[in-house]
């Protein structure tokens with residue numbers, strides 16, 4: 577890949593460019609009735625959530641990180657031509673069940689009535705039924721797709737968009753554009769697709785290892801780049817073993833890829849541990865955070881190490897010890913598993929729930945964490961990790977932490 581726009585060959589190389597999304601009106605378009613389907617455990621107070629996110633972004637910028645915002649990139653990509661804007665609107669409406677008909681036409685006209693920035697903002701925040709001026713068409717919205725008067729939204733809000741870790745994942749000089757598990761998040765990666773396809777900074781400069789047009793699901797919280805040839809991918813509530821096998825096959829056979837090992841790690845399938853990075857992250861060359869609850873009483877778990885055979889087909893080895901497996905694939909003589917909440921029976925699950933394991937590493941041995949997880953933060957410091965704490969009372973209501981809220985686009989190689 578000539579002049580790649582993405583370079584992520586580890587979890588710990590100095591972070592130079594990151595993709596973010598500032599929480600917007602979408603997080604206040606959550607209601608008690610829709611909270612569960614929208615994957616939230618409470619309704620954030622937008623003003624404070626934005627202040628907290630700005631503090632997070634400023635912490636990154638103060639440490640030399642370029643912060644790009646997906647909605648800004650989307651505006652620039654869709655602004656490359658009116659045809660691209662119309663192609664996006666058509667695809668977005670189609671994926672929401674509005675292929676054609678009155679509702680489609682009214683929504684298309686409504687979206688085109690905004691300038692591009694306001695249109696993108698509106699798509700993230702959602703479009704309520706009562707926003708549409710029926711006089712536009714002087715007809716009722718009588719087709720089936722738009723006729724469910726019990727649903728206040730014609731286009732649902734995307735409150736999870738500030739978790740930019742998940743709809744895409746940077747791997748080496750490329751990216752996976754993810755088919756997300758739940759409907760609430762599936763539209764997010766359409767923005768990514770158009771940015772990678774049409775934005776001047778990315779178009780033609782990014783390998784797409786796997787696009788979003790698959791029936792099997794994968795999310796970036798499960799995708800960890802352990803080094804320049806080894807990935808760890810969680811088999812989780814959000815990522816299927818089929819997707820992992822498909823991605824491994826692509827990476828093993830694509831001439832632009834230098835990845836030859838995929839470590840598939842099975843974790844409990846539940847909301848609290850929805851992705852591998854809620855229970856496991858890499859903070860240094862030989863140091864990791866781990867939530868003890870992912871192992872059985874004997875400290876064992878299911879791990880599958882995938883490598884290509886002589887014909888490029890996947891061969892698999894079954895392991896049960898996380899530490900030993902990591903030492904083997906990373907060629908480490910020793911390694912340090914730093915237990916969330918000091919492995920305390922009460923503290924560990926409390927802090928894991930609020931993303932105490934979900935560190936964002938900005939350089940080897942240097943991380944960003946939520947300040948509320950003070951026991952886990954203390955453990956990191958006791959293991960000589962430099963910890964930058966950010967505030968999180970409102971952000972964590974979405975069940976994601978600093979790693980969830982960031983997608984590295986460029987890390988310095990080690």
Ligand SMILES: NC(=[NH2+])NCCC[C@H](N)C(=O)O
Pocket residue numbers: 614615616736739741742761796797798850851853854934974975976977979980
């Ligand atoms: N990489 C992560 N752990 N992301 C957390 C995403 C949280 C979001 N509410 C969801 O359920 O999808």
